[in-house]
Amino acid sequence: MYQWVLAMVQRDTGISHAAVINAVGNYSIEGVDLNEPHTLVLLDPQYRFSAVLSYAGKETGTVRQYFRSSKLRLPTLVHNGPVINFTDVTDIAWETDKALDEDNDLIPNGRESRALFAAKVDTDSDGIANDVDSDIDGDGVANWFDADDDGDGTLDAFDADANGDEVADLGQTLGDLYFFKKIQYLSVQVMQDVQDDESLATTVTFTTRVLDTDKPSAMKVRGPEAMLAESQSVRFDLSTGELQRSPWDLTLVDDGTSEDGAADDLTYARRVQLRNGSVPRANQVLFLQHVTTQGSTVSISEFPFTFPNMVTGVIRGTYDQATRKVTISGQPFGSVATYRWSVHVFDASSIKVFASEPIDGTTPTYTLPEGVIDAGKSYTARLVATAIDRIPSFPSWVIRSASFAL
Numbered sequence: 001m002y003q004w005v006l007a008m009v010q011r012d013t014g015i016s017h018a019a020v021i022n023a024v025g026n027y028s029i030e031g032v033d034l035n036e037p038h039t040l041v042l043l044d045p046q047y048r049f050s051a052v053l054s055y056a057g058k059e060t061g062t063v064r065q066y067f068r069s070s071k072l073r074l075p076t077l078v079h080n081g082p083v084i085n086f087t088d089v090t091d092i093a094w095e096t097d098k099a100l101d102e103d104n105d106l107i108p109n110g111r112e113s114r115a116l117f118a119a120k121v122d123t124d125s126d127g128i129a130n131d132v133d134s135d136i137d138g139d140g141v142a143n144w145f146d147a148d149d150d151g152d153g154t155l156d157a158f159d160a161d162a163n164g165d166e167v168a169d170l171g172q173t174l175g176d177l178y179f180f181k182k183i184q185y186l187s188v189q190v191m192q193d194v195q196d197d198e199s200l201a202t203t204v205t206f207t208t209r210v211l212d213t214d215k216p217s218a219m220k221v222r223g224p225e226a227m228l229a230e231s232q233s234v235r236f237d238l239s240t241g242e243l244q245r246s247p248w249d250l251t252l253v254d255d256g257t258s259e260d261g262a263a264d265d266l267t268y269a270r271r272v273q274l275r276n277g278s279v280p281r282a283n284q285v286l287f288l289q290h291v292t293t294q295g296s297t298v299s300i301s302e303f304p305f306t307f308p309n310m311v312t313g314v315i316r317g318t319y320d321q322a323t324r325k326v327t328i329s330g331q332p333f334g335s336v337a338t339y340r341w342s343v344h345v346f347d348a349s350s351i352k353v354f355a356s357e358p359i360d361g362t363t364p365t366y367t368l369p370e371g372v373i374d375a376g377k378s379y380t381a382r383l384v385a386t387a388i389d390r391i392p393s394f395p396s397w398v399i400r401s402a403s404f405a406l
Contacts, residue, residue, distance in 0.1 A: 001025055001079060003351050004050075005043040010036050011066045011097070018043075024236040024257055037066045037095045040077070042084050044353055048371075054083040054106045056171040057098045063108050066095040076261030078393030081342060081357040082111035085392045088184070088209050088267065104168045106392065111357075123150050123164050130165040131174045137164075143176040145285065147308040157308045157387040157396045158338045169390055177391055179303055182216075182290045184209040187394040188305045190280055194402045198314050202279050203234065205259050206252055207269040207394065208288055208303075217293040219252040219268040222302070223286035230275040233258070248272050252288075282309035308396070315341075315401045317383040324368045332385035332399040337361045341385040343368070345406065348378045361385070368406075379406040 007018040008029050013036075019027040032038065042051040054063045075088040083106060086092060099108040121130050124138025130150065134142050137151030143163075147155055150164030156176075160168050163175050178185050187207040192200040206221060221228075233248040235258045252270045256263035259271045287302040311334030318327045326343050333339050340358035343366055347353050354372045373379045380403040386395035 001352070003045040004079075005045070005047055006077070007041045007043065008032050008038050009041055010038050011095070012036065016041075026256065026262060034069065034072075037068055037097075039065045039067070040084060042079060044355075045347075045351055046353060048354075050355065051079060051082055051084045052108065052111060054085060054101075054108060055089065055092075055094060056106060057101065059098065060171075061100060061102050061104055062098040063101040063106060064094040064096075064098055065108070066097045068093045068095070073262055073265060076265070076267060079355065080389070080393055081107075081355060083107050087207075087261070087393055090184075090209075090212065104171055106170050107357075121165050130163050131167075131172070144304045145283075145306045146176075147283070147306065149176060154338070155308050155310075155336075156390065157310065158333070158336055160388055162390060170392055175390065177305075182211060182214045182301050183288070183303060184211060185391055186288050186303050186305055187391050187396075188286065188307075189394055189396060189398065190307075190310075191398040191400065192279075192312055193400045194314050194316075196402060200279070200312065200314070200399075201276070202274045203271055204274065204280070205269065205271045206288070207259065207267065208252065210266045210268060210290070212266065214290070214292075215266065216268075216290050218289075218291040220289040220291060221250050221252065221270075221286055222289055224284055227274065227278055227280060227284060228272075229278075231278070232273045232275075234271045234273050235259075245273065280307040280310075282307065310397055311335075312397070312399060315383055315385055315399055317343075317381060317401045317404045319381065319404065319406045321406075324370075326366045326368060326381065326383070328364055328366075328383050328385070328401075332361075333387065333397070339385055339387055341383055343381055344384060345372060345379055345381050346403070350380075353379075358386075373406055380404065381406050 001021045002023050004021045007016045009016045017029050017031050019029045021027045040053040044050050053065050057063050070091045075086040077084050101108050123136050130136045136149045143149045149162050156162040189205045191203045231248045232245040235244050252268035254260050254268045260267045260269035284307045286305045290301040292299045313331045315330040315332045339361040343356040345354040359366050382403050383401040385399045387397040389395050
């Protein structure tokens, strides 16, 4: 989001304070009256309105957007097409103001047009509701190791209600990615970039939020050497935004330069590039290790994550200048069509100037709005196909096309 603009807007007056996002995704907003409720608005590098803040409302079919914060530092934000979301709301107090979101996808009606569901279910009839059942479908495989928790035939990575309680997962903090001791959640996001030879280069981003009372001495990842050997840690240079690579030591860090938001915000992360040809395999398990040390005593708590049986493929993009239509071709997730894709436009300096709303995988074309690109200037675009977000702003699998000219 380099050079995008984030504005903090006071609810009752419209008074705003804005900041330009730097090369590593950080920003500093000054002069805000923290006694007043605010919302956030995202503008592109040309200051064009792009996205609004959104969080699940107390009532089904609503979202909340105005908040107060008990701390000077806001949680990390993630851009999701027409909305932006906090990745953690521990220190956020939401106001009662609400906006309609009829399909309960965390995008207010004013940023889209569409409509959806709510209730607790006990899929395996064992007397334990799905939202607290460690084996929802009763198949003998605990949810943390089961790629289809509710046994409905849809992989969790593509299931908007993976725990089968008839409430959209984005509206709750339940499921096998959420924990209630040591950490709040664990996200393992796979990204595959289409190369010039149409091979797929794979990176994995690990992200976890540590509970305030359980700050660790170290956060580590334990997993199959066949997948993790020779992997490289990827981080951003603070001054230039350029990628820097170094051998990965299997740790996650909270330093503000490693996909973790701001330094010391209790979010630990690492973006890791796997060696050529290495890719997570179906049912491979990783463990996040929460390590605490007191004197000579070392205590380790481990949190599991299991990769789904994911079939991935190359996607390509083309552009028709006459109609302003972008077309996607290829099958990013094999025969699965329940994914979303989006269009990202970059100027001649490789700065992103536009991101489309999510587009249904069954729709192969998208028309760029007027004014996105200027006549006579050079632009490129990339297409991004994603499985659904099980944790807000963290799709489990992402396929990115090679760049193509507009």
